[in-house]
Amino acid sequence: MGVMRVRKTGELFPGAHEPLVNKQVFDRVQMILEGKTVDRVVRHDFTFRRMLRCTGCERSLIGELQKGHVYYRCQTRQCPTKTIREEIVDSAVSRMLSLLELGPHELEHATQWMRNAHTDEHAYREKELQAATLRLDSVRSRVHRLTDAFIDGLLEKTLFEQRKNALVGEEGETREMIQRLNGGSSIGLQQMEEFLELVKNAPFVYKHANAAEKREMLRSLVSNLRVTDRNVSLEPKPGVHILINRPRIAYGAPSRGVHRTWNGILEALLKVFTASSDERQPSIKTLKAAA
Numbered sequence: 001m002g003v004m005r006v007r008k009t010g011e012l013f014p015g016a017h018e019p020l021v022n023k024q025v026f027d028r029v030q031m032i033l034e035g036k037t038v039d040r041v042v043r044h045d046f047t048f049r050r051m052l053r054c055t056g057c058e059r060s061l062i063g064e065l066q067k068g069h070v071y072y073r074c075q076t077r078q079c080p081t082k083t084i085r086e087e088i089v090d091s092a093v094s095r096m097l098s099l100l101e102l103g104p105h106e107l108e109h110a111t112q113w114m115r116n117a118h119t120d121e122h123a124y125r126e127k128e129l130q131a132a133t134l135r136l137d138s139v140r141s142r143v144h145r146l147t148d149a150f151i152d153g154l155l156e157k158t159l160f161e162q163r164k165n166a167l168v169g170e171e172g173e174t175r176e177m178i179q180r181l182n183g184g185s186s187i188g189l190q191q192m193e194e195f196l197e198l199v200k201n202a203p204f205v206y207k208h209a210n211a212a213e214k215r216e217m218l219r220s221l222v223s224n225l226r227v228t229d230r231n232v233s234l235e236p237k238p239g240v241h242i243l244i245n246r247p248r249i250a251y252g253a254p255s256r257g258v259h260r261t262w263n264g265i266l267e268a269l270l271k272v273f274t275a276s277s278d279e280r281q282p283s284i285k286t287l288k289a290a291a
């Protein structure tokens with residue numbers, strides 16, 4: 001939650017380098033002045049809007065339609081990154097998703113493992129509750145330390161407020177988590193189950209999803225989509241990373257070995273989802289970028 005708030009302010013006040021008239025408006029005015037016909041602007045829902053970041057200047061690429069093709073363009077003039085075609089991004093995403101797809105044997109193991117885990121759910125829940133309580137304590141003492149630093153004049157006001165807001169957001173999130181855990185089930189198991197549900201048919205779901213659904217899907221699977229020149233690189237989230245790099249099961253492999261391998265994979269996944277709320281914490285770097 002903290003991250004989103006900080007990011008939003010960052011985008012609302014994009015800094016002093018911003019030209020007074022944005023390039024699109026400027027271009028349209030030029031076209032009208034030159035007497036070229038200007039079609040009414042048709043709003044197009046660009047699939048990757050605000051999701052592609054230019055490696056050169058760290059800004060979002062902006063979608064545009066050209067002769068029936070969608071391109072994303074970096075708006076920074078001096079940048080080596082100019083445009084990237086939507087198909088290139090789309091196929092990079094599909095390639096990643098196909099690595100996530102679970103085979104029938106894998107699915108069988110995962111389903112059985114989840115079933116067993118649910119019978120021990122209270123044990124998982126207790127562990128998560130302990131971790132969440134520790135985290136709440138740590139957030140509180142960080143707020144105190146931060147406030148002390150501010151009072152002692154070691155921190156300027158804007159930075160203090162940003163960090164404090166982030167911590168307040170984290171505190172709220174942790175409280176919410178404790179409440180949910182007290183309500184009964186293990187959040188880690190639940191999130192892991194949703195994740196497995198999402199990835200098991202990922203390529204198929206993605207193929208039939210609309211733009212908004214694709215974005216939603218990507219947000220839960222990758223933390224970054226970066227464009228360098230004409231290439232796109234995806235930074236998978238930790239759970240996705242585990243599945244992409246999992247050992248593949250050969251047909252006819254001895255079942256005891258397969259069992260052990262998959263137990264390892266699923267335990268690693270659960271660890272990710274039990275700790276996943278930490279992932280949302282804004283790093284100092286993000287905060288600086290937004291300042």
Ligand SMILES: [Zn+2]
Nearest residue numbers: 054057074079
């Ligand atoms: Zn750029």
